[in-house]
Amino acid sequence: MEKTITTLYSKYGTAFLYLVVGGLTTLINIVLFFGLTHLSMPWFWANIVAWFLSVLFAFITNKKVVFGSADMALRTLLKESISFFTLRGASLLADTAILFVGLTLLNGSPIIVKIIDQVVVIALNYVFSKHIFA
Structure with missing residues (x-):
């Protein structure tokens, strides 16, 4: 496993780190969202807190670790x-x-809705980064 990671890093370097940080950012967002909603925080506020903390993590790690x-x-x-x-x-x-x-209009499963949500958010962040702020 370590050899695989080393090989990937030497070949793809920054892109590999960026993907790892992005994956961790998504995981942090989902875990915080579910943790806060299970503590009875309304989904809207849980999402805002999860968004802020996961974006803060992404900013710091991208700045220091990735770049x-x-x-x-x-x-x-x-x-x-x-x-x-x-x-x-x-x-x-x-x-x-x-x-x-x-969640509100379709009464969907929170885990399914949040995963779909994160897939869309990742795609939007990529498009915004590549085409708007490039």
Whole structure:
């Protein structure tokens, strides 16, 4: 297993780390959402908290681990974080709409709706990153 990871990293480097961080970000979002809703937090607020904390994790790990940025100047951090959170905020709107339709209007299974939601959010984040903020 370790050899496989090392081989993938040497071949794909940054892209591999980006995928790992993205997977962990999605996992954090789903786990937080379900944890908070099981603690009786309404789905809307659970989603906002899960979104914020998972995006914060993604910002920090992408900056430090994936891209190895050492620039921690306040001005740089503010500029980068505002751009990153704004981009992810656009997909939060779709995220909330999907959950509203799936959970409130269709009374869907929370796990199925959240997984579908995350697939759409990942696709939107990719499109936004590639075509809007490229």
